[in-house]
Amino acid sequence: MTDPRELYQQVILEHNKKPRNFGTLEACTHHAEGHNPLCGDELSLTLVVENGLVQDIKFQGSGCAIDVASASLMTGAVKGKPVAEAEAMAEQFRGMVRGELVPGAQTPLLGKLTLFSGVKDLPSRVKCAVLPWATLHAALKGEAEASTE
Amino acid sequence: MNTALQPLDLTAIRKDFALLSRVFHGKPVVYLDSAVSGQMPRPVIERMARYEREEHTNVHRGVSTLSQEATDFYEAAREKVRKFIGAGSIKEIVWTRGTTEAINLVAQTYGRVHVKVGDEILLSAMEHHANIVPWQMLAQEKGATIRVIPMTDDGELILESLDELITERTKIVGVVHVSNVLGTVNPVKAIIAKAHAKGVPVLVDGAQAVPHLKVDVVDLDADFYAFSGHKLSGPTGIGVLYGKLAHLEAMPPWHGGGNMIRSVSWEKTTYMAAPGKFEAGTPPIAAAIGLGAAIDYLSGLGLERIATYEHELLQYATERLAGIPGLRILGTARDKASVISFVVEGIHPHDLGSLLDGEGVVVRAGHHCAQPVMTRFHVPATTRASFAYFNTRDEVDVLISAVIKAIELFK
Numbered sequence: 001m002t003d004p005r006e007l008y009q010q011v012i013l014e015h016n017k018k019p020r021n022f023g024t025l026e027a028c029t030h031h032a033e034g035h036n037p038l039c040g041d042e043l044s045l046t047l048v049v050e051n052g053l054v055q056d057i058k059f060q061g062s063g064c065a066i067d068v069a070s071a072s073l074m075t076g077a078v079k080g081k082p083v084a085e086a087e088a089m090a091e092q093f094r095g096m097v098r099g100e101l102v103p104g105a106q107t108p109l110l111g112k113l114t115l116f117s118g119v120k121d122l123p124s125r126v127k128c129a130v131l132p133w134a135t136l137h138a139a140l141k142g143e144a145e146a147s148t149e
Numbered sequence: 150m151n152t153a154l155q156p157l158d159l160t161a162i163r164k165d166f167a168l169l170s171r172v173f174h175g176k177p178v179v180y181l182d183s184a185v186s187g188q189m190p191r192p193v194i195e196r197m198a199r200y201e202r203e204e205h206t207n208v209h210r211g212v213s214t215l216s217q218e219a220t221d222f223y224e225a226a227r228e229k230v231r232k233f234i235g236a237g238s239i240k241e242i243v244w245t246r247g248t249t250e251a252i253n254l255v256a257q258t259y260g261r262v263h264v265k266v267g268d269e270i271l272l273s274a275m276e277h278h279a280n281i282v283p284w285q286m287l288a289q290e291k292g293a294t295i296r297v298i299p300m301t302d303d304g305e306l307i308l309e310s311l312d313e314l315i316t317e318r319t320k321i322v323g324v325v326h327v328s329n330v331l332g333t334v335n336p337v338k339a340i341i342a343k344a345h346a347k348g349v350p351v352l353v354d355g356a357q358a359v360p361h362l363k364v365d366v367v368d369l370d371a372d373f374y375a376f377s378g379h380k381l382s383g384p385t386g387i388g389v390l391y392g393k394l395a396h397l398e399a400m401p402p403w404h405g406g407g408n409m410i411r412s413v414s415w416e417k418t419t420y421m422a423a424p425g426k427f428e429a430g431t432p433p434i435a436a437a438i439g440l441g442a443a444i445d446y447l448s449g450l451g452l453e454r455i456a457t458y459e460h461e462l463l464q465y466a467t468e469r470l471a472g473i474p475g476l477r478i479l480g481t482a483r484d485k486a487s488v489i490s491f492v493v494e495g496i497h498p499h500d501l502g503s504l505l506d507g508e509g510v511v512v513r514a515g516h517h518c519a520q521p522v523m524t525r526f527h528v529p530a531t532t533r534a535s536f537a538y539f540n541t542r543d544e545v546d547v548l549i550s551a552v553i554k555a556i557e558l559f560k
Contacts, residue, residue, distance in 0.1 A: 003174050039499050039515065066499075067497075
């Protein structure tokens with residue numbers, strides 16, 4: 001069993017304290033709400049997608065440090081990327097935190113996001129890390145809501 | 150010397166709980182989550198194991214020695230429950246799967262008969278979902294309305310509001326005896342008296358009360374009193390509905406099947422008298438016997454001694470937690486049981502829960518199945534420590550150090 005403390009690395013703590021891309025894009029093309037009924041994490045994601053690229057993305061909401069840091073790092077990672085690549089990243093992220101993919105070798109698109117790989121040892125927190133990505137997936141698919149129920 | 154004043158033998162008691170010698174993340178387990186589920190002491194587990202090993206069969210079946218013996222143990226457990234809560238007759242003790250099922254039983258039998266369109270069901274602002282959702286389902290079906298007894302910022306129900314809230318349309322009042330989030334011990338006797346003055350019956354959710362204080366349903370004059378075995382150092386899957394005999398006799402049966410009938414023919418089926426008519430199918434026999442053993446165990450320790458000791462732990466933990474800067478305790482009622490919910494500025498309860506887990510400290514982080522309480526206090530969730538008779542002041546100290554360590558990390 002991993003010590004939960006190991007997950008709370010400086011990058012996560014810092015992004016929790018000062019989340020990037022926090023807010024709402026008024027003129028968004030895509031939008032979805034995410035919620036984690038078990039924890040009460042709430043996330044609202046707004047995107048501007050143009051010419052197949054995620055031109056801009058912001059999130060708003062409240063949640064635990066894992067959720068907020070995941071959302072903050074995700075928005076930074078997908079901004080400017082083609083939609084197909086953002087979707088592929090979501091796939092890799094999900095696989096990594098569920099322990100199905102080896103961080104790094106099998107998640108080439110994730111870069112520094114592999115720092116969330118330790119979540120796989122805290123099953124109760126996997127949903128917190130995945131919520132932003134599930135909400136991104138819903139928004140890109142044109143669905144209004146994502147839930148990690 | 151008054152036995153109530155003799156301290157509990159913690160060293161001996163703690164030997165009855167194997168969990169307490171386990172290690173999580175290299176740290177001894179500190180179990181501060183008895184409000185989620187109480188740990189079962191060794192004699193309870195052994196009693197259940199003996200039943201399954203040597204005495205297992207079905208109850209109320211046939212003439213075999215084995216079946217008669219099982220029936221006797223099972224019914225003896227019912228008598229232990231009766232005595233434990235001060236009920237007048239074992240006919241008033243209905244076995245259920247737990248508190249939730251007990252409340253659903255009342256909603257679906259008593260409720261369906263008495264609640265009609267335009268009627269009101271009065272609940273308190275600090276109910277667990279178990280005493281909200283069954284009534285909402287009934288209200289929706291019948292076109293009735295749920296009304297709510299408000300509470301103060303300290304987590305005390307505002308009793309003055311009852312005069313206005315209990316109307317001629319109120320068909321039942323549901324109130325929690327001890328709040329699972331705030332720890333508040335509600336003055337249910339006074340609430341019941343007020344409701345009865347207007348002819349309205351009261352159901353009390355006693356899930357968190359029975360482990361901490363001596364309950365006397367006759368003294369309270371409760372119409373219905375529900376609780377679970379697993380909060381009471383017993384197993385899961387067994388619970389109790391106490392109901393006044395006059396109510397139980399008048400109520401229709403709920404689940405149909407074997408065990409609850411007197412005779413069945415294609416033309417007409419007749420039902421057992423209470424409590425039998427509410428107990429369809431094969432019950433969780435070992436669990437019922439286990440609950441009886443749990444009551445024996447607690448009675449052996451002495452409920453007054455348990456209450457006194459837990460109150461000391463509560464006071465000590467409250468003082469220490471209140472001394473941590475940035476920590477806020479939710480629920481500061483004058484009369485509390487040993488449950489403390491708190492939030493720490495800048496740390497989400499789930500992060501705190503995970504970090505405490507890393508120190509071996511088991512607490513609950515979440516909405517505690519009481520989302521309206523979270524909304525009332527404008528928090529998404531809380532961290533909750535709950536104390537039982539086997540906990541120690543040292544364990545409170547471990548909790549405090551772990552909270553401080555988490556705060557340091559998040560600074």
